[in-house]
Amino acid sequence: MLDLTQAGPVSCAHDSLRPARPAVLTHLLGKLMAAGYRLARKDRYDDFRLEWVHDSPFIVIPSVFNPKVPRTGEFLAAQIDSRLVSADAEVLDMGTGSGVCAVICARHARRVVAVDINMAAVRCAGINAVLNQLEHKIELRHGDLFAPVPEERFDLVLFNPPFLLGPPRDDRDRAWRSNDVAERFAAGLGAHLKPGASALVLLSSFGNAQLFLEGFSRHGFSIAVWAERRFVNEKLAVFRLTLPRPRHTT
Numbered sequence: 201m202l203d204l205t206q207a208g209p210v211s212c213a214h215d216s217l218r219p220a221r222p223a224v225l226t227h228l229l230g231k232l233m234a235a236g237y238r239l240a241r242k243d244r245y246d247d248f249r250l251e252w253v254h255d256s257p258f259i260v261i262p263s264v265f266n267p268k269v270p271r272t273g274e275f276l277a278a279q280i281d282s283r284l285v286s287a288d289a290e291v292l293d294m295g296t297g298s299g300v301c302a303v304i305c306a307r308h309a310r311r312v313v314a315v316d317i318n319m320a321a322v323r324c325a326g327i328n329a330v331l332n333q334l335e336h337k338i339e340l341r342h343g344d345l346f347a348p349v350p351e352e353r354f355d356l357v358l359f360n361p362p363f364l365l366g367p368p369r370d371d372r373d374r375a376w377r378s379n380d381v382a383e384r385f386a387a388g389l390g391a392h393l394k395p396g397a398s399a400l401v402l403l404s405s406f407g408n409a410q411l412f413l414e415g416f417s418r419h420g421f422s423i424a425v426w427a428e429r430r431f432v433n434e435k436l437a438v439f440r441l442t443l444p445r446p447r448h449t450t
């Protein structure tokens with residue numbers, strides 16, 4: 201984990217996802233890896249799967265984002281520990297998918313609210329809450345971004361968003377693509393954070409990270425790199441967003 205005191209403003213945060221090699225090479229590597237996954241029958245999509253993430257079992261059902269392949273869900277979940285999530289914390293897992301982050305968070309937190317626009321994901325997260333015996337701590341909500349939590353504020357918000365720009369073709373594609381989630385999430389987030397709270401958002405060198413980072417910056421968030429990791433064809437970074445505390449005048 202990075203020292204947050206070393207983290208810089210948006211330009212530095214954006215630099216964190218600057219590709220290390222030419223785009224064509226990255227694209228070819230991506231294609232090769234996808235072909236390899238298909239050959240090895242590890243392309244894990246639209247199928248029933250049992251995955252293990254940080255020693256917890258997860259059933260993934262058709263149309264729901266797999267937390268292991270690609271590795272973004274597992275990487276975001278790896279950031280969750282008792283230093284980040286206190287025993288009395290209330291956490292919002294936005295776009296919960298299989299519920300991977302909700303379940304790992306619920307090991308530490310008092311209460312986790314898990315939201316997804318894909319009803320299959322809400323059901324899947326519910327199955328995994330039960331499978332991990334954490335259903336008493338996880339509340340499931342179906343809907344668009346903050347609509348299912350209109351008046352609620354949280355100590356921590358987690359989001360592994362659809363980071364490609366464009367209209368989603370179906371529910372499965374909503375995990376990848378959106379026209380406006382970056383802007384609407386940035387606009388709504390502040391009203392759902394308790395004073396001093398923060399959000400962790402995962403972005404990839406594959407996606408339009410700049411769009412998200414500019415949105416956060418425009419809505420007054422300080423942005424710091426919380427964790428980052430380079431893979432053969434992709435770099436992932438988790439950003440921590442905070443709002444300045446309001447100044448009290450006497």
Ligand SMILES: C[S@@+](CC[C@H](N)C(=O)[O-])C[C@H]1O[C@@H](n2cnc3c(N)ncnc32)[C@H](O)[C@@H]1O
Nearest residue numbers: 265267273295296297316317318344345360375
């Ligand atoms: C990249 S997946 C992440 C899933 C899971 N959190 C993980 O890390 O494995 C993004 C998730 O966000 C959900 N999503 C997309 N747009 C949404 C919206 N407007 N409101 C709520 N959830 C949304 C998708 O259905 C999908 O489950």
